[in-house]
Amino acid sequence: MTGTHVSYRERGEPPFEGEVDYVVVGSGAGGAAAATTLARAGAKVAIVEAGAWREPEHYPNSAYGSMRDLMDDWGAQVAMGRALWPVVQARTMGGTTVINSAICVRTPADVFDRWEKEFGIGRAGGKGRLADRVWKHQDDLERELSVEEVPVDALGRSNVLAMKGASAIGYDSHYMKRYVKGCVGSGQCLQGCKKLKKQSTNLAWVPEVLERGGLVLSSAPVAKILFDGRRAVGVEGRFDHPRTHRAGSVFRVRAKKAVLVAASVTHSAVLLQNSGVKSKSLGRSFRAHPGTGVFGCYDDPVDQNTGATQGWASTAFRNEPGLKLETLHIPLELVASRFAGGGVELMERLAKYRHIAMWCHSVRAESVGTVRAGFFGKPMVRYGLDETDMLKFREGMYLLAKTHVAAGAKSVLPGISGLPFEMKADEIEKIRTGPTDPRAYIAILSHLFGGTVMGASPDTSVTDGSGRVHGYEGLVVADASVIPSVLGVNPQHTIMALARCFAEDLLAS
Ligand SMILES: Cc1cc2nc3c(=O)[nH]c(=O)nc-3n(C[C@H](O)[C@H](O)[C@H](O)COP(=O)(O)OP(=O)(O)OC[C@H]3O[C@@H](n4cnc5c(N)ncnc54)[C@H](O)[C@@H]3O)c2cc1C
Numbered sequence: 001m002t003g004t005h006v007s008y009r010e011r012g013e014p015p016f017e018g019e020v021d022y023v024v025v026g027s028g029a030g031g032a033a034a035a036t037t038l039a040r041a042g043a044k045v046a047i048v049e050a051g052a053w054r055e056p057e058h059y060p061n062s063a064y065g066s067m068r069d070l071m072d073d074w075g076a077q078v079a080m081g082r083a084l085w086p087v088v089q090a091r092t093m094g095g096t097t098v099i100n101s102a103i104c105v106r107t108p109a110d111v112f113d114r115w116e117k118e119f120g121i122g123r124a125g126g127k128g129r130l131a132d133r134v135w136k137h138q139d140d141l142e143r144e145l146s147v148e149e150v151p152v153d154a155l156g157r158s159n160v161l162a163m164k165g166a167s168a169i170g171y172d173s174h175y176m177k178r179y180v181k182g183c184v185g186s187g188q189c190l191q192g193c194k195k196l197k198k199q200s201t202n203l204a205w206v207p208e209v210l211e212r213g214g215l216v217l218s219s220a221p222v223a224k225i226l227f228d229g230r231r232a233v234g235v236e237g238r239f240d241h242p243r244t245h246r247a248g249s250v251f252r253v254r255a256k257k258a259v260l261v262a263a264s265v266t267h268s269a270v271l272l273q274n275s276g277v278k279s280k281s282l283g284r285s286f287r288a289h290p291g292t293g294v295f296g297c298y299d300d301p302v303d304q305n306t307g308a309t310q311g312w313a314s315t316a317f318r319n320e321p322g323l324k325l326e327t328l329h330i331p332l333e334l335v336a337s338r339f340a341g342g343g344v345e346l347m348e349r350l351a352k353y354r355h356i357a358m359w360c361h362s363v364r365a366e367s368v369g370t371v372r373a374g375f376f377g378k379p380m381v382r383y384g385l386d387e388t389d390m391l392k393f394r395e396g397m398y399l400l401a402k403t404h405v406a407a408g409a410k411s412v413l414p415g416i417s418g419l420p421f422e423m424k425a426d427e428i429e430k431i432r433t434g435p436t437d438p439r440a441y442i443a444i445l446s447h448l449f450g451g452t453v454m455g456a457s458p459d460t461s462v463t464d465g466s467g468r469v470h471g472y473e474g475l476v477v478a479d480a481s482v483i484p485s486v487l488g489v490n491p492q493h494t495i496m497a498l499a500r501c502f503a504e505d506l507l508a509s
């Protein structure tokens with residue numbers, strides 16, 4: 001490698017100073033996609049990443065280890081609303097691509113129609129329709145990241161059962177396509193793929209930036225973007241110890257051409273805010289696909305942790321009621337956290353572990369929240385689902401239960417407060433009249449959008465259709481926070497393709 005990787009430096013050591021053409025803050029889906037595009041064009045690029053650089057052999061085995069080593073704030077951040085639902089993202093080299101399931105879905109055409117109509121985003125950088133540009137990049141990304149359908153040998157029984165249930169009911173579903181090359185079905189995607197099959201950006205792209213002469217800082221959370229007037233000219237912060245999180249020495253990286261912020265939905269808007277960027281819309285339009293799971297109990301062992309972590313999906317309900325269905329295999333400790341009770345009762349429930357399959361939904365919710373700097377400048381999300389979204393949410397749980405029953409489950413465990421812990425097949429209709437109070441459900445937010453949304457008007461948006469922050473020079477946002485609506489499908493493919501478009505526009509400008 002001809003580039004340089006700089007990791008944690010102790011407090012008291014001289015400040016680290018660097019200078020490049022472009023500084024990219026964050027190495028996840030958006031940041032790494034933009035960085036490779038710039039580096040391939042011959043630019044000198046620095047990736048500055050808050051999280052530590054971890055080799056796959058050092059990925060943790062347990063959910064606890066994943067929270068400790070790979071997740072932002074131990075996965076303990078919650079959206080403040082009527083219910084406190086966890087907001088899950090990674091903080092590690094490679095960002096959330098390290099802990100996600102690598103599901104790859106192209107951006108639906110109706111998303112671009114909406115962006116054009118509501119936000120004036122249709123053409124950017126004078127290079128043609130945004131939709132065509134994004135889809136072209138998605139073609140390239142699918143080749144580059146070896147997108148494949150889950151191999152038959154790696155499906156595992158849970159994914160096969162879901163397909164059986166959907167077929168029995170008669171709705172469309174499919175085995176997933178993911179950025180994975182030769183999945184062996186170890187069911188460990190959420191802890192990082194030790195088998196080196198998942199094409200997370202720390203493996204697929206960060207080394208390429210180094211090979212092209214780039215600079216990579218790990219354990220280096222940017223505290224501030226540096227400005228000369230209204231022009232972004234670099235970033236600075238203090239190194240953060242990968243284990244103890246003790247603050248280390250100062251780093252400062254100057255950007256001759258531009259700073260690209262790709263620190264995730266919860267961090268990008270807050271970083272701009274902490275750096276003094278002024279925009280009426282900053283931190284607004286936070287959106288998500290909230291989701292939860294329903295367990296099915298089967299006579300024969302399912303052994304959900306054998307097989308691809310997520311291998312089956314249906315988009316049949318994307319428009320009505322507005323959600324996506326998927327399988328999701330979670331480890332025993334997370335199952336325990338979903339089951340009510342304690343002591344002998346909990347142990348008896350957990351004894352069913354080998355016989356249960358968890359399937360989940362993600363809701364195309366229209367509710368809107370905010371993400372702003374809270375205590376000590378850390379992100380604070382305010383968000384809750386309105387009644388319309390809660391009806392979709394509840395209906396999705398019914399659809400999951402129905403699919404389990406159609407696949408042969410003897411009972412389902414919906415996890416809804418106020419309803420029985422276990423429901424027989426003939427009881428699942430009760431879910432449809434269950435509560436619409438979000439506090440009755442345990443959900444998570446893992447697909448996040450907004451905070452620095454794109455739009456033609458600086459009055460209602462933070463960035464333009466090329467991710468450039470209105471009213472500033474050399475400052476671009478290139479991650480999920482520019483996305484002004486929910487997608488109704490998994491977002492990584494859209495984020496990476498948009499980031500590539502923005503990097504191209506920068507090179508052309
Ligand atoms: C458990 C889980 C499973 C998922 N599965 C899928 C899936 O299968 N398919 C899919 O399409 N989507 C999936 N998603 C969503 C997808 O992973 C995210 O939407 C996507 O990674 C977001 O990209 P991003 O670039 O905006 O942020 P991220 O990928 O989160 O990257 C942001 C990076 O910025 C770094 N950072 C933050 N603050 C700073 C700072 N101040 N200075 C320097 N660096 C900073 C972070 O450490 C992080 O590395 C999943 C999400 C989760 C949580």
Ligand code: SF4
Pocket residue numbers: 180183184185186187188189190192193194195196197198307308309
């Ligand atoms: S299921 Fe296992 S082998 Fe397949 S991508 Fe996930 S972690 Fe890697």
